[in-house]
Amino acid sequence: MNIAKFVENLTVSGRYHFTTHEAAKALDISIVAARTAIPTPPQERSYRDTPSGVPCCGTA
Secondary structure (H helix, E strand, O other): HEEEEEEEHHHOOOOOOOOHHHHHHHHOHHHHHHHHHOOOOOOOOOOOHOOOOOOOOOOO
């Protein structure tokens, strides 16, 4: 089983959260490997991340 199938099985059963330990045990892999296998969602970019604090080109 891979991480995608693990998550799909949880979703089908009505679960939408899991721990790294649960994933590692279900996939029979180490905690480190489980952390690596779990994809992280892309981070939303905030206007605060730009030098001027405004969107796009940094112009006010």
